[in-house]
Amino acid sequence: MAEFTAPQQVAQGSPERLRVAIGCGVGATIETYDFIGFGTAAALYFGDVFFPDSDPLSATLLSFATLGIGFAARPLGGIVAGHLGDRVGRKPVLVGSLLLMGIATVLIGCLPTYRMVGVWAPILLVAVRVIQGLAFGAEWGGAILMTFEHAPWRRRGLYTGITQAGFPVGLLLANLAFLLSRHTLDDNWAWRVPFLLSAVLIAVGIFIRLKIDESPQFEALKESGEVVRNPLFAVVRDDWRNVLRAFCLRITETAGYAVSVTFVLSYLDDGDAPDVSGTTSLIALVTAAALGIAATTLWGRLSDRVGRRPVYLLGCAVSVVWGVPLFLLVNTEAAALILIAFVISYAVCQNSLAGVQGAWFCELFATRTRTAGTSLAYQLSAVVSGFTPMIATALYSATGWTGPAVLFSCYGLLGLLATLLTRETWGVDERRESDRAVTASAEPALPAAH
Numbered sequence: 001m002a003e004f005t006a007p008q009q010v011a012q013g014s015p016e017r018l019r020v021a022i023g024c025g026v027g028a029t030i031e032t033y034d035f036i037g038f039g040t041a042a043a044l045y046f047g048d049v050f051f052p053d054s055d056p057l058s059a060t061l062l063s064f065a066t067l068g069i070g071f072a073a074r075p076l077g078g079i080v081a082g083h084l085g086d087r088v089g090r091k092p093v094l095v096g097s098l099l100l101m102g103i104a105t106v107l108i109g110c111l112p113t114y115r116m117v118g119v120w121a122p123i124l125l126v127a128v129r130v131i132q133g134l135a136f137g138a139e140w141g142g143a144i145l146m147t148f149e150h151a152p153w154r155r156r157g158l159y160t161g162i163t164q165a166g167f168p169v170g171l172l173l174a175n176l177a178f179l180l181s182r183h184t185l186d187d188n189w190a191w192r193v194p195f196l197l198s199a200v201l202i203a204v205g206i207f208i209r210l211k212i213d214e215s216p217q218f219e220a221l222k223e224s225g226e227v228v229r230n231p232l233f234a235v236v237r238d239d240w241r242n243v244l245r246a247f248c249l250r251i252t253e254t255a256g257y258a259v260s261v262t263f264v265l266s267y268l269d270d271g272d273a274p275d276v277s278g279t280t281s282l283i284a285l286v287t288a289a290a291l292g293i294a295a296t297t298l299w300g301r302l303s304d305r306v307g308r309r310p311v312y313l314l315g316c317a318v319s320v321v322w323g324v325p326l327f328l329l330v331n332t333e334a335a336a337l338i339l340i341a342f343v344i345s346y347a348v349c350q351n352s353l354a355g356v357q358g359a360w361f362c363e364l365f366a367t368r369t370r371t372a373g374t375s376l377a378y379q380l381s382a383v384v385s386g387f388t389p390m391i392a393t394a395l396y397s398a399t400g401w402t403g404p405a406v407l408f409s410c411y412g413l414l415g416l417l418a419t420l421l422t423r424e425t426w427g428v429d430e431r432r433e434s435d436r437a438v439t440a441s442a443e444p445a446l447p448a449a450h
Contacts, residue, residue: 013152013159016213020150021159023212024143025166027098030205032170033177034105034198035070035136038129039389040178040282042067043266045191049113050122057397060266062122064390067262069126070133071386077137078379079232085142085371086231089222090149090215093142093371098209101135102202104128109195113188137382141375148362149215154304154434157426160358161300167354168292168346173201175289179282217367231372235365239373242364245422246377249312249360251384252415253353256319258388259408260326260345261285266389267396267404268330268338276333284339288346295347299355308360309424315352316419319412322349323405331401353415363425 014020046066047059054062081093107128114121143163151159177194185193221227228234235243265285268276303311322344329341357378365373388407395403 013155014150014213014216017150017152017159020212021147021162023208024094024147024163025169026208027094027205028139028143028163028166029169029173030098030198030201031101031136031139032167033174033201034101034170034195035132036167036171037105037174037177037194037198038070038108038132039067039262040175040265041191041194043262043389044178044182044269045187046125049191050125052114057393061390061393064262064266064393065387066122066125066129068386068388068390070129070136071382073130073133074137074379074382074386075376077134077139078141078375079137079372080134081138082141082235082372082375083230083232085145085375086228086369089218090142090146090371091209091212093138094146094209094212095206097135097138097142098202098205101132101139102198102206104131104135105195105198105202108132109192109198133382133386137375137379140378141371144358144362144374145371146212146215148358149217149367150213154431154438155301156359156362157300157302157304157308157356158297159300160362161297161355164300164354164358165293165296168289168296168351172286172289172293175282175286179279179286182279182282221367226368228368231369232376235369235373235376239365239369242422243373243377243380245418246361246364246374247381248414248418249353249422250357250378250381252316252319252411252418253350253357254381254385255388255411256408257346257350258385259392259404259411260322260349261342263389263392263396263404264326264330264341264345266393267401276330276335276338280335280338284335284342285346287339288342291343291347292351295351296355299352300359303356303359303426307424307426307428308356308363309419309422311352311356312360312419313416315349315356316412316415318344318352319349320409320416322412323407323409324402326408327401327405349412360422360425364422 042063046063047054047056050066051059051062077097081097085093108125111124111128112121144160147160147163148156174194177197178190181190181193265281268281299311326341326345329337332338361374361377362370392404392407395407
């Protein structure tokens with residue numbers, strides 16, 4: 001890897017900056033395709049396939065409970081990956097997490113149904129879902145850290161936004177796969193094929209990730225002998241407040257998605273809810289995901305210009321007021337209004353937060369414990385998010401749609417408060433410092449004195 005001075009790193013990033021961002025984004029796409037595809041399958045298929053002896057509501061609850069188990073496993077994956085990322089390096093974690101996810105996802109497509117093996121079917125489903133959770137928990141910290149540490153300082157929001165955009169791409173591909181399989185295959189294969197197709201994506205992703213370079217900041221840390229022996233212990237001891245802040249910030253985005261997308265898909269597919277076809281819901285979600293690819297990157301870029309906190313405040317404020325209007329729109333049963341509901345929920349509420357998180361969370365933690373800190377905060381929130389569809393379903397059974405609507409707004413309020421309590425890491429002073437470094441990097445070196 002070419003050597004570069006600190007001012008050059010601030011101004012230009014590493015020579016591999018764009019390839020790393022795209023490579024990490026491709027991996028994030030594949031991991032999301034695998035992990036989020038499970039959520040779509042859980043909403044549309046798994047209640048009948050793995051829990052057929054239950055009444056429809058109970059089957060949905062059990063299906064979402066299985067979905068939540070994967071989220072519950074994510075903190076362990078994040079802890080292990082955070083430790084290895086700060087001790088061994090960011091790149092090995094990226095390759096290992098992608099391989100593990102691929103194996104688990106293909107296995108889901110091969111699972112026997114309840115009618116074939118009885119109670120063993122849901123047991124096997126839970127087992128592979130746990131493996132998925134471990135892999136996905138290891139993914140985010142490594143991918144974001146690699147991108148962040150290769151990027152020029154004043155464009156970190158943009159570059160991490162590119163990697164974050166891999167998540168809506170994965171969401172788009174997963175739901176396109178389910179949309180096509182729903183209309184071209186019988187029920188036994190409609191849910192299997194999207195998981196089996198993951199094998200091709202994994203092979204491509206592994207190939208790309210093996211080609212990218214290790215983080216220059218981690219390499220410098222290793223050369224200086226400052227690698228922390230126990231990064232998890234260090235970050236919990238010294239930086240637990242930032243872990244807690246990032247945990248609350250993250251819940252608004254991921255748990256909000258669990259209500260406004262995962263639960264709403266099931267709500268619209270429920271015979272007692274609005275009479276909307278699964279095709280209409282999936283088309284709306286696919287459209288929102290397509291818009292989200294650009295939206296995530298643009299929100300990240302906006303945070304480079306105005307700071308991380310203003311963009312996050314906007315996303316949380318919209319989430320606070322969006323809960324009731326979201327359900328009022330989908331209750332109309334009008335395809336155009338359902339489309340608008342999904343677009344606002346995803347491209348505005350979710351993407352405005354996701355686009356900022358990559359840069360903001362990384363800036364909250366020091367290089368030597370950055371993977372451990374960001375992974376821990378990010379994945380602990382996944383426990384709440386993973387069981388949110390089940391909570392929303394239980395609220396719906398007790399209160400109707402108003403319960404999930406209020407839950408969504410409460411998540412937005414939590415994020416709003418956390419944003420106000422979290423320091424701005426890219427304010428006016430930081431941007432001025434970056435500009436001075438850019439100027440310094442452009443100045444010609446003075447001749448050596450003789």
